[in-house]
Amino acid sequence: SVKDSQWDRKRFIGTEVYKKTLGIVGLGKIGSHVAAAAKAMGMKLLAYDPFISAERAEQIGCRLVELDLLFQESDYITLHIPKTPETTHLINADAIAKMKPTTRIINCARGGIIDEDALFTALKEGRIAGAALDVFESEPLGESSLRQLGQEIILTPHLGASTAEAQVNVAVDVAEQIRDVLLGLPARSAVNIPGLHPDVMEQLRPYLQLAETLGNLVGQLAGGRVESLEIRLQGELANNQSQPIVVAALKGLLSQALRERVNYVNASIEAKERGIRVVETRDSARQDYMGSLHLEAKGTLGQHSVTGALLGDGEIRITDVDEFPINVPPNRYMVFTRHRDMPGIIGKIGSLLGSFNVNIASMQVGRKIVRGDAVMVLSIDDPLPEGILAEILKVPGIRDAYTVTL
Structure with missing residues (x-):
């Protein structure tokens, strides 16, 4: 308006962030940076992240709360989670x-986390x-429909990293890492395990997949936030x-949260930031298989353990779930139950799944x-339809x- 020779101050009344409550959904690297910036501006910080400990959240300056409470109390909500x-x-x-009529939502994470039709209706109706x-x-x-809205929404074309500095820094970083590798130095952003001799890596490679699979499995069985992970190498293993096996297990454990x-490279760092205590033990006397791996996760919803072998x-x-002996190959879609050993229960589960057109590839009881x-x-052929787990x-x-998806 000033460029048009106007001095219309009444049209440009802003809203302060000082002493307002910011709800951060996802306290990973970016969410933590946002928390630091918001704290510097005098905001009160709430956070929701089922994979972060309360102690870690306090270190960042946030009060860890359930998602519903974050929705209810936040003046601003910012999303920093994968889709x-x-x-x-x-x-x-x-x-x-559940939100206040004064709430504002910010999404610079991934599309699809917000139901855009629901957002349009809420903004149009002033909710x-x-x-x-x-x-x-x-x-x-x-x-x-979002295009129909006025000043109540800001739309930008995925500009998260669109700065002149960011584009230059990406090119420089790539060039520096290529230089380091050619000079025999480790690559800082490699996605494989650095510093291992090729012969050792080749020997351990099958066990890395075993560790990652078991980590993924025990993480889903544990649910909620994992506080500690015990990793026990057994037999010849x-x-x-x-170190590579521990890292692979952590990668699997965190894969559901971080995708x-x-x-x-970063699995150990991510686990530490989430307050996960890692305990490593060895038992060479265990000779059930040539080499096996046992993982036990303890968290807010209890503890679970799994054992696997090659x-x-x-x-x-x-080969083992919660100390019950089994022998099954991992499958993309799986269902695990803990039940009383009694006649008819297996048939009831089979009939129930069949009534919902769920095809069972294999079944085993331990x-x-x-x-x-x-x-x-x-082991089932397709994802379990919504609502069947409750049945x-x-x-x-x-x-x-x-339900487990591997």
Whole structure:
């Protein structure tokens, strides 16, 4: 307006962030940086991250809360999480209904975390004060109702790293890493495990996949936030270098939370930042297989353990779940149950899944004593449809049930 020779100050009344509450969803590297900047501006910080300990959140300056409370109390909500099946449309009509009418939402993470139709309706009807989006469900943004809104929304074309400095820094960083490798120095951003002799790496490679698979499995069985991970190398494996196997197990453990952002270089760092205590032990006397690996995760929802081994042809076998003996290969989609060993329970589960057109590829039960507790492991061909896990838990004798995607 000043360029047009106007002095219309009333049109440009802003909103302070000082002493306002910022809700940060995801306290990874970027979320932590945002927290530091917001704290410097005098904001009160709430955070939700099921993979971060309360102690780590306090170090960053945030109060760790449940997601519903963050929605209810935040003046500003900023998203810093990957898009996964669990986070898709995390901000939907139900979530927005819990927010204050003065709340503003910021998404510079991934498109699809916000239900754009629900956001449009909320902004149009004045249920929340505003939104700023740099990412969208479909990019470039095509025909979208968001374009119809006015000053209550800011839309930018995925400009997160679009600065002159960032473009130069990326090119310089690549050039410097190529130079380092040619000079025989380690690559700083390699996605494989650095510093291992090729012969050692070749020998351990099959066990790295075993460790990553078991880490992924025990992380999903544990659910919630993992506080500690015990990694026990057994049999002949106990005589090998443990660092690569520990890193692979951590990579698997964190893969559900971080997806493609976790690799063999940063897995240990990410685990430390999340307050996960790692305990490494060895048991060379254990000779069930030539070499096996045992992982035990303890967290906010209890503890679970898994053991796995390699067969002669290198095929991975899960040999133990929560101290119950089994022998099953990992499958893309699996269902695990803890139940009472009683007649008819296996048939009921099979009939239930069949009624929902779920095809069972294999099934195995592990038990310690007759008529005691048992574990059932089902490999299925497709993801378990929504709502069926709750139906499984209603079957008499079923104590716990979990879905796992590997």
